[in-house]
Amino acid sequence: MRRAILTLLSTVAGLVLLLNFKTSATTAVAPAVGASGTSSASAAPSSSSSTSSSGSSSSTSGSSGSGSGTKTLTGSSVDTRWGPVQVRITVTNGKITAANAIDYPNSNGHDQEINSTAIPTLNSEAVSAGNAQIDQVSGATYTSEGYIASLQSALDQAS
Amino acid sequence: MAATTADPRTVHVEHCMGTVFSIDIRDAGNWSDAVADVVGWLHHVDAVFSTYRPDSLISRLGREELPLADVGSEVREVLDACEQLALATGGTFTATPNGQLDPSGYVKGWAIDRAARLLVDAGVQNGAINGGGDMQLLGGAAPDRPWRVGIADPSDPQQVLVVVEGRDLAVATSGTAERGGHITDPSTGGAASALRSATVTGPRLAEVDAYATAAFVLGDRALDWIGTLDGYEAMTVAADGTIARTTGFPTAAPPPPVRRSIRITPGRT
Numbered sequence: 001m002r003r004a005i006l007t008l009l010s011t012v013a014g015l016v017l018l019l020n021f022k023t024s025a026t027t028a029v030a031p032a033v034g035a036s037g038t039s040s041a042s043a044a045p046s047s048s049s050s051t052s053s054s055g056s057s058s059s060t061s062g063s064s065g066s067g068s069g070t071k072t073l074t075g076s077s078v079d080t081r082w083g084p085v086q087v088r089i090t091v092t093n094g095k096i097t098a099a100n101a102i103d104y105p106n107s108n109g110h111d112q113e114i115n116s117t118a119i120p121t122l123n124s125e126a127v128s129a130g131n132a133q134i135d136q137v138s139g140a141t142y143t144s145e146g147y148i149a150s151l152q153s154a155l156d157q158a159s
Numbered sequence: 160m161a162a163t164t165a166d167p168r169t170v171h172v173e174h175c176m177g178t179v180f181s182i183d184i185r186d187a188g189n190w191s192d193a194v195a196d197v198v199g200w201l202h203h204v205d206a207v208f209s210t211y212r213p214d215s216l217i218s219r220l221g222r223e224e225l226p227l228a229d230v231g232s233e234v235r236e237v238l239d240a241c242e243q244l245a246l247a248t249g250g251t252f253t254a255t256p257n258g259q260l261d262p263s264g265y266v267k268g269w270a271i272d273r274a275a276r277l278l279v280d281a282g283v284q285n286g287a288i289n290g291g292g293d294m295q296l297l298g299g300a301a302p303d304r305p306w307r308v309g310i311a312d313p314s315d316p317q318q319v320l321v322v323v324e325g326r327d328l329a330v331a332t333s334g335t336a337e338r339g340g341h342i343t344d345p346s347t348g349g350a351a352s353a354l355r356s357a358t359v360t361g362p363r364l365a366e367v368d369a370y371a372t373a374a375f376v377l378g379d380r381a382l383d384w385i386g387t388l389d390g391y392e393a394m395t396v397a398a399d400g401t402i403a404r405t406t407g408f409p410t411a412a413p414p415p416p417v418r419r420s421i422r423i424t425p426g427r428t
Contacts, residue, residue: 133307134307134309134319134322135183135287135300135306135307135308136181136183136289136294136296136306136307136308136309137289137292137308137309137310137311137319138289138292138293138294138308138309138310138311138323138330138331138332138358139310139311139313139316139332139334139356140292140311140313140316140332140333140334140335140356141178141267141291141292142178142291142292142316143177143178144177144179147179147291149317150316150317151309151311151316151317151319152181152289152292153172153179155181156170156172156181156183
């Protein structure tokens with residue numbers, strides 16, 4: 001669970017970073033554990049667009065009923081100068097299976113343009129980092145700009 | 160969450176040399192002086208070795224405005240190391256990739272390697288310096304836990320392809336994912352392209368980073384070559400996505416989960 005919360009912190013901080021807010025991960029979030037098991041519709045891995053193994057996802061849900069296996073964690077809303085940001089993640093057997101921005105600045109075209117790239121990036125990062133349980137990322141050298149959307153950036157924010 | 164329940168961690172992110180350096184210390188304590196030393200060192204290296212700065216020592220040396228005798232010991236150390244690496248790699252690694260003096264392929268790894276020694280000198284036992292995806296790891300991610308390093312999928316850098324596990328290790332990946340075909344094959348003058356990426360592990364990043372560059376250029380001969388080097392291991396991702404590894408490559412067990420698609424549902428609820 002602690003790792004899940006760390007990743008939630010990472011998730012929120014990653015979003016905050018991606019949206020170019022200046023704040024601190026530790027002060028920005030007071031995670032609140034919400035209801036369990038009820039949001040499986042949005043939490044289930046998509047089967048329609050999947051190109052590979054659904055075996056790993058079925059194995060994670062194998063032992064869970066609607067109880068302890070799946071939890072939804074909702075970060076508290078963070079006020080930024082652009083507007084409120086709030087993130088919800090779904091954890092199945094200790095692994096993040098979905099991350100959703102449930103509240104984010106969306107008031108103008110520029111916000112929407114940023115959100116259209118930043119939020120999917122955030123989601124895939126949170127899921128990827130949560131599942132692999134990694135500390136660092138090695139890959140082809142990223143630029144300063146590329147770093148902001150990188151998995152490494154999410155890991156750096158997880159402290 | 161209370162900070163007291165977390166493992167100790169000091170993270171500093173620094174933009175330098177056109178990329179980003181992550182300094183990540185996993186020992187308890189106040190490391191602000193050590194971090195400042197590393198940051199100062201990295202910017203110093205950039206000022207001396209940047210080929211993008213016309214006034215850098217290396218640019219002036221390249222234009223033959225400076226005799227070699229006038230440059231400092233750092234520049235000589237780097238150029239000597241590049242010569243050694245050119246010999247060790249049969250010319251695959253070179254400090255004159257486009258006919259111009261440009262040791263950039265060595266400098267970043269060397270700078271991180273030296274920066275990690277600054278951390279050690281300051282008393283750090285567990286920490287990492289990651290510059291744009293190439294890193295020197297000290298100790299473990301915690302005293303009792305090795306580092307776990309995700310190797311990014313070159314065709315989708317948000318995804319982790321393989322996880323490497325180890326302590327006191329350097330990891331470097333050379334590829335085209337972020338900057339396009341920027342690695343020149345000295346034997347053809349064209350862009351090296353047989354692989355999507357090559358990852359090398361070994362004790363020190365100065366050599367590991369250069370070997371990763373050479374391995375990328377060597378393509379399907381990379382693993383055979385790395386296999387002859389004591390203490391170094393490699394993994395390559397071919398153009399068709401095939402992963403190959405030397406037998407000792409420190410892949411974490413069990414293998415990471417296969418990629419899967421996650422439904423993305425941003426929106427107000």
